[in-house]
Amino acid sequence: MQFLEKSWRPPPNSILDKQVINRAGKNVTTKFQTKWLHQRNWPAYSANPLHCGGWCKVCLLFLTTKGRSVGAFVNLAFKNYSKSKEKLGSHESADYHKKAEERGLYAKTQLQNIANRVDVQLNKVTNQNIKSNEAILLHIVDAARLCAVQQIPFRGHRDDKIQFTQEPTDNEGNFIAIIRLLAKSNPGLKDHLEHGPENDRYTSKTIQNEVIAVIANLIRDYFCQCLEKCPHFSLIADETTSHGREILSVCLRFLDFVEDPCRPIKREVLIDLCDLTRTTGKAIATALTESLTKHKIDIANCRGQAYDTTSSMSSSKRGVQAEIAKCAPDANYQGCCLHALNLAICHACEIRPIQNMMDSCRELYSFFRQLSKKATLFGYRY
Numbered sequence: 001m002q003f004l005e006k007s008w009r010p011p012p013n014s015i016l017d018k019q020v021i022n023r024a025g026k027n028v029t030t031k032f033q034t035k036w037l038h039q040r041n042w043p044a045y046s047a048n049p050l051h052c053g054g055w056c057k058v059c060l061l062f063l064t065t066k067g068r069s070v071g072a073f074v075n076l077a078f079k080n081y082s083k084s085k086e087k088l089g090s091h092e093s094a095d096y097h098k099k100a101e102e103r104g105l106y107a108k109t110q111l112q113n114i115a116n117r118v119d120v121q122l123n124k125v126t127n128q129n130i131k132s133n134e135a136i137l138l139h140i141v142d143a144a145r146l147c148a149v150q151q152i153p154f155r156g157h158r159d160d161k162i163q164f165t166q167e168p169t170d171n172e173g174n175f176i177a178i179i180r181l182l183a184k185s186n187p188g189l190k191d192h193l194e195h196g197p198e199n200d201r202y203t204s205k206t207i208q209n210e211v212i213a214v215i216a217n218l219i220r221d222y223f224c225q226c227l228e229k230c231p232h233f234s235l236i237a238d239e240t241t242s243h244g245r246e247i248l249s250v251c252l253r254f255l256d257f258v259e260d261p262c263r264p265i266k267r268e269v270l271i272d273l274c275d276l277t278r279t280t281g282k283a284i285a286t287a288l289t290e291s292l293t294k295h296k297i298d299i300a301n302c303r304g305q306a307y308d309t310t311s312s313m314s315s316s317k318r319g320v321q322a323e324i325a326k327c328a329p330d331a332n333y334q335g336c337c338l339h340a341l342n343l344a345i346c347h348a349c350e351i352r353p354i355q356n357m358m359d360s361c362r363e364l365y366s367f368f369r370q371l372s373k374k375a376t377l378f379g380y381r382y
């Protein structure tokens with residue numbers, strides 16, 4: 001449209017294309033006249049030596065007739081300057097030129113009427129879809145977040161073919177139960193669950209895992225921000241066997257100056273769960289350093305280590321604490337007090353009177369634990 005309305009015009013005093021013709025035995029020079037560009041809205045001038053001369057920009061843009069000889073102004077440059085009046089008039093009154101002008105006018109109207117443009121209409125529909133999907137996704141995220149915060153399991157035994165139009169006959173799990181509850185007070189979500197495409201409901205385990213992963217990344221990003229403000233931290237780790245896998249939990253303890261710079265908050269957070277192939281001090285220390293590197297945390301800023309008192313963790317020669325101390329010499333080791341107490345009691349129980357005392361304590365603990373019946377007896381009220 002810019003080409004149609006603001007096509008290039010030769011600057012004043014520029015040398016325009018010339019033609020020498022023989023008129024009554026004399027050579028006469030004729031040339032392109034700039035005024036033709038001002039008198040009509042369709043002619044254009046090309047100074048390119050390959051197709052120098054006059055052209056019809058309307059026909060060039062909007063002429064759709066094919067296989068027809070339309071001649072000067074369209075297929076080749078107009079150069080018959082001596083017959084300009086006749087040629088300009090005949091082109092202007094040609095049917096194909098008039099049709100091209102009609103199409104140009106229609107295109108211009110469509111482009112100016114932005115609201116009715118096809119691309120705008122399509123964008124409008126797309127934007128509406130994005131907004132409604134965002135609103136639905138918000139509920140999905142809320143449900144996943146609630147399960148995570150309350151530390152309750154997400155899934156039931158079967159939750160892959162949920163019929164939201166029917167009441168559940170089986171336990172579909174906490175996540176789906178929360179989504180159903182939310183849908184009762186939200187017509188948009190209800191309609192999406194009951195009538196939306198089955199492969200586009202955002203309730204599958206894959207989406208649940210993706211939402212958890214996104215939330216976990218956001219939380220990790222926040223912790224990284226905290227460590228940028230105050231880089232020193234303590235490392236807490238423990239390994240356990242679960243479902244035939246050796247898993248190492250990696251936790252950090254640090255001060256959070258981001259939420260309130262004047263009142264730092266003590267944070268103790270799980271940042272990773274690593275699979276272990278071996279449980280030697282070196283293997284566990286390698287898993288720890290790799291996990292920290294993965295989260296862009298510099299181990300040199302570690303100021304404390306806290307593990308259980310097993311030799312693979314606590315040994316000052318070949319344990320994890322010794323391996324970590326090589327990269328972080330200021331990281332003091334603190335063994336788990338409860339683990340140490342447990343070991344001390346186990347050793348102490350080798351003495352008969354202490355074993356008897358511990359047995360009595362266990363009996364007393366069991367007695368008071370079953371207080372539901374004895375509460376009335378002792379006059380307790382809960």
Ligand SMILES: [Zn+2]
Pocket residue numbers: 042056057058059060073091096097100
């Ligand atoms: Zn034309």
